[in-house]
Amino acid sequence: MIRVLLADDEPLIRAGVRAVLATDPAITVVAEADDGRAAVRLALEHRPDVALLDIRMPRLDGLAAAEELARSAPGVAVAVLTTFGDDAYVARALDGGAKGFLLKSGDPRELLAGVHAVAGGGAYLAPRVAARVLAALDTRPLGRAAEARARADVLTPRERxxxxxxxxxxxxxRIARRLNLVEGTVKGHVSTILTRLDLANRVQAAVLAHDAGLVER
Structure with missing residues (x-):
């Protein structure tokens, strides 16, 4: 069972997200918060697998809450609930340790897929958010598509x-099952990829993979 903390200061948004999560029997909402400070407190109390954090919340915004959880509860995977107006916050969210970027108005299946992905140790970019994430990172080291492809070219075919x-x-x-590998081998590949490409985490790796055109659309 994936245990989720849901934090958003708008009751209607929380109700809608909660209703979507309730359609998946493998997900349960263990706590809800209407501000970032309460979200951190409840995360430390309940230790959920995933914290779904709205970016714009009172007392402590979702990005600051994500940064605090990265320090005080690193076992809690953070996914950011975003809107198209939140592009300026993407870089800070990446640096703050967010593992997922989910669109409030997106397909409910994307929300469920994102929760499962980050709970399993992966990273998730909602398809309609990915282009904006890449645009926001255009001046960062991940750079343009050509640079991303050049960086990925140093990897072995299996690492790609x-x-x-x-x-x-x-x-x-899931990668191990898809490629018929042992999970420990996949973990080793991921570690090598992060080191060889000078990436800080799986989210940056996921963005580079999108930018390099490695991810099937």
Missing amino acids: DVLALVGAGLSNA
Whole structure:
């Protein structure tokens, strides 16, 4: 069972997200918060698998809450609930340790897929958010598509296969099943990829995979 903390200061948004999550028997909402400070407190109390955090909340915004959870509860995977107006916050969210970018108005299936992905140790970019994430990162080291492809070219064919599946949001276990590998081998590949490409985490790897065109649309 995937245990989720839901934080949004708008009751109607929380109700809608909660209703979507309730359609998946593998997901349960264990706590709800209407501000970032309460979200951190409840996350430390309940230790959920995933914290779904709205970016714009009172007392402590979702990005600051994500940063605090990365320090105090690193076992809690953070996914950011975003809108198209939140592009300026993307870089900070990446640096703050967010593992997922989910669109409030997106397909409910994307929300469920994102929760499963980050709970399993993967990263997830909602398809309609991915282009904006890439645009926001255009001046960052991940750079343009040509640079991303050049960086990915230093990897072995197997490492590129793994990187593509990281970009698709798959956990190590799912990548192992997809490629008929042992999970420990996949973990080693991911570690090598992050080191060779000078990436800080799986989210940056996922963005590079998208930018390099490795992820099937």
